[in-house]
Amino acid sequence: MIPRYTRPEMAAIWEPQTRFKIWFEIEAHAADAQAELGVIPKEAAKTVWAKARNVTFDIPRIDEIERETKHDVLAFTTHLAEIVGPEARFVHQGMTSSDVLDTCFNVQLTRAADLLLADLDKVLAALKKRAFEHKMTPTIGRSHGIHAEPVTFGLKLAYAYAEFSRARERLITARKEVATCAISGAVGTFAQIDPRVEEHVAKAMGLTPEPISTQVIPRDRHAMYFATLGVIASSVERLATEIRHLQRTEVLEAEEFFSEGQKGSSAMPHKRNPVLSENLSGLARMVRAYAMPAMENIVLWHERDISHSSVERMIGPDATVTLDFALNRLAGLVEKLLIYPENMQKNLDRLGGLVHSQRILMALTQKGASREDAYKFVQRNAMPVWRGEGDFLSLLKKDPDVKKHLSDAEIEERFDLGYHFKHVDTIFKRVFGES
16 A cells, blocks of 8 residues: 555555454454353453453554564454453453454455445446436447447446446445354364354454354455456456547547646646546556455465465555545546547548448348448448548449439438437436436
8 A cells, every 4th residue: 555546544444553453353252252151251351341442552562572472463462461451361262363364354355345335336426427418429439449330428438337337236245255254263163162152253243154164264255355356447447448548639539637737747738648547547457466366365275374364464455445546536537527529529520421331231231232232332432431532421322333222312311320329218228227
């Protein structure tokens, strides 16, 4: 995490004080359950809560202890004993470090997912607003980067809305899958601790009991979580790349908002660059990169090793913080996006009507021409237009083979731009539930 790409609320989830607070809650809830089962004195569990519930843990002190013990959880429980006193001997009964670490990590991931879901809601709201604003704004659709057929700018944004709606559903599923708790002790057999302790802690922490753990929660759950973040990041980059292309000087159909006093270049005062979109492309690469080590973490030795631990200390904060920043930046970009319908129309007209070639092709086949002949008739009139040697409509009207099948009025009818948009309402209803 670096400050430049970090928002405070997400960063707070990963701060040491937050982590130690969660560790304490896990240990204290486990003590409550142990007390109810008669394993430890009830007064001891009450004392743990009373003396440490509202404490600010001394992070330098914990670090000092860890330098000696070379063990983070032991360093924490030693510091906790300094706060709680003799009753601390009843803390961590029958538990292993992974019970605390894994359960805490999953609490952090679920909290992070909740923030990311709120971020996605911002993106979806911005996309919906702008999509309806430009629902019927004509623009050219491109395949291979080349003019294809007309679409509307609202449809471009609707595509993105549908994609991020799917992203939201995937994240809900990933959150549910990772929201498990393990308080099962060494090698996960509950030999030294009752499964009812796990059930109590899980409920208290907003998780569900892991059906079967070894000494760690299975990492396929986490791999799916980080893979989902990677897919969401790719959707961010897809939209950012579209905006980057549309902002090119030769296209200029849309443009990032350029604020008063903003500078585009240290050397060229005229520049207005798509820096936000480019930044989003870069951030997406980083979030995707975290998915692969998460998948490699699935493969652990026997009942556990800690090869996954160092990885998760890095990718947990970095992936969630980076995606949180990216989604918020994307929402703002869409909200303030400058859109130029006049340039869209100008670009639509650049190819002299070639965007209607499929309609002419279909009309010829419907009037008796073979598909092969119809394609040949249309293409031979299209190629001169590419070279700037006339407009498509005029050339078609002069072509004797075309005129054998279509009158001038029938040709002109196929040049109706609005024809391409007759089902926009249907698409919007499918995407947004309203048209």
